Amino acid sequence: MMKLYSxxxxxxxxxxxxxxxxxxxxxxxxxxNLARDQQLESAFKAINPQGxxxxxxxxxxxxxxxxxxxxxxxxxxxxxxxxxKDAAGRMQVRxxxxxxxxxxxxxxxxRILQYLRNELSVDEDKVIKWCNRWIxxxxxxxEKRLAQDNxxxxxxxxxxxxxxxxxxxxxxxxxxxxxxxxxxxxxIAEIDTHCxxxxxxxxxxxxAQPDA
Amino acid sequence: MMKLYSxxxxxxxxxxxxxxxxxxxxxxxxxxNLARDQQLESAFKAINPQGxxxxxxxxxxxxxxxxxxxxxxxxxxxxxxxxxKDAAGRMQVRxxxxxxxxxxxxxxxxRILQYLRNELSVDEDKVIKWCNRWIxxxxxxxEKRLAQDNxxxxxxxxxxxxxxxxxxxxxxxxxxxxxxxxxxxxxIAEIDTHCxxxxxxxxxxxxAQPDA
Numbered sequence: 001m002m003k004l005y006s007x008x009x010x011x012x013x014x015x016x017x018x019x020x021x022x023x024x025x026x027x028x029x030x031x032x033n034l035a036r037d038q039q040l041e042s043a044f045k046a047i048n049p050q051g052x053x054x055x056x057x058x059x060x061x062x063x064x065x066x067x068x069x070x071x072x073x074x075x076x077x078x079x080x081x082x083x084x085k086d087a088a089g090r091m092q093v094r095x096x097x098x099x100x101x102x103x104x105x106x107x108x109x110x111r112i113l114q115y116l117r118n119e120l121s122v123d124e125d126k127v128i129k130w131c132n133r134w135i136x137x138x139x140x141x142x143e144k145r146l147a148q149d150n151x152x153x154x155x156x157x158x159x160x161x162x163x164x165x166x167x168x169x170x171x172x173x174x175x176x177x178x179x180x181x182x183x184x185x186x187x188i189a190e191i192d193t194h195c196x197x198x199x200x201x202x203x204x205x206x207x208a209q210p211d212a
Numbered sequence: 213m214m215k216l217y218s219x220x221x222x223x224x225x226x227x228x229x230x231x232x233x234x235x236x237x238x239x240x241x242x243x244x245n246l247a248r249d250q251q252l253e254s255a256f257k258a259i260n261p262q263g264x265x266x267x268x269x270x271x272x273x274x275x276x277x278x279x280x281x282x283x284x285x286x287x288x289x290x291x292x293x294x295x296x297k298d299a300a301g302r303m304q305v306r307x308x309x310x311x312x313x314x315x316x317x318x319x320x321x322x323r324i325l326q327y328l329r330n331e332l333s334v335d336e337d338k339v340i341k342w343c344n345r346w347i348x349x350x351x352x353x354x355e356k357r358l359a360q361d362n363x364x365x366x367x368x369x370x371x372x373x374x375x376x377x378x379x380x381x382x383x384x385x386x387x388x389x390x391x392x393x394x395x396x397x398x399x400i401a402e403i404d405t406h407c408x409x410x411x412x413x414x415x416x417x418x419x420a421q422p423d424a
Contacts, residue, residue, distance in 0.1 A: 061300055067310045068309075075302065095281075106314050119345075130327075
């Protein structure tokens with residue numbers, strides 16, 4: 001069985017859990033406590049020198065970086081595809097994913113917020129404002145695209161879940177934690193509401209994890 | 213002919229130029245002046261509502277987000293592949309790419325540095341320190357992986373260029389601008405030196421662009 005090194009509240013772990021659940025892939029859950037900096041301890045660094053979750057262990061192969069893990073899952077477990085069949089559709093889904101995976105998520109990462117607090121002495125209310133700014137800016141761009149594109153269905157792209165939903169739902173969960181007003185993003189809110197009714201998404205939810 | 217909306221010093225534009233050159237794909241270069249915030253003007257926002265370069269126009273298709281553009285190029289123009297053939301190799305290359313594309317580049321983006329300066333009143337020397345921190349942390353992790361993995365060849369992965377080199381070379385260019393000491397990263401420096409001897413990389417260099 002595959003092993004997933006994960007932290008319940010890590011957005012990148014969350015998106016990997018969703019993808020694995022959508023593909024009905026069983027895995028052993030191994031908690032890495034980021035709140036206690038367990039990811040920086042030598043035991044975990046032997047698994048991933050970058051000290052980041054998630055890591056997926058599949059036999060002898062250690063997979064790291066969620067965008068690469070998702071593409072690997074799609075190639076090795078093509079049943080229940082999470083990318084459309086045509087190149088233009090695949091581009092669209094990957095672009096929506098990158099809008100979250102590159103332009104929103106990394107900027108609000110724990111290590112960044114700790115640097116703002118500890119090295120730049122930024123007050124907590126300004127740290128929250130920081131998170132709000134990048135989530136709101138990113139969601140506004142995403143919302144515009146979801147509203148314009150006629151490819152949107154029950155999910156970000158069409159009526160089947162794709163990578164884009166794996167990226168979106170954890171980012172919405174994070175937005176809620178940072179008290180971002182979601183009413184400005186009706187397409188995003190609608191997709192989120194729909195996804196959360198599905199078992200694959202519900203089972204991947206941070207609060208449903210053993211380390212929550 | 214395809215059109216590439218680009219800014220000479222944008223790392224994401226730079227990586228797209230490298231990929232297109234490696235695949236011998238001709239394109240018309242359309243400069244978008246980020247220093248004058250041209251990406252935020254309505255003319256460009258009609259092309260990409262997110263207000264970010266690069267955008268690639270291929271017939272009626274507008275492609276955005278460089279990770280998605282690179283994957284599209286690989287699918288539609290498979291000659292001169294930039295990903296290995298096996299799933300494990302592809303995962304490795306995509307993971308190295310994401311280490312740069314998610315964990316280094318977005319944090320040192322112009323819009324982030326402007327926010328530090330203008331909204332958080334961070335001094336210029338601390339802005340430079342900020343960039344140095346994330347580039348150094350990311351390069352240290354990358355260097356460790358390049359040194360450990362026996363897949364490293366003349367390039368990040370084997371003896372042919374891949375996505376990972378398309379991501380790495382622009383990040384090294386940015387590291388140089390922020391005066392990061394590269395001597396701590398001999399593998400990265402060696403790959404950079406080799407790549408820069410090749411025409412596809414040289415032609416994509418920021419200083420070789422019409423808007424430089």
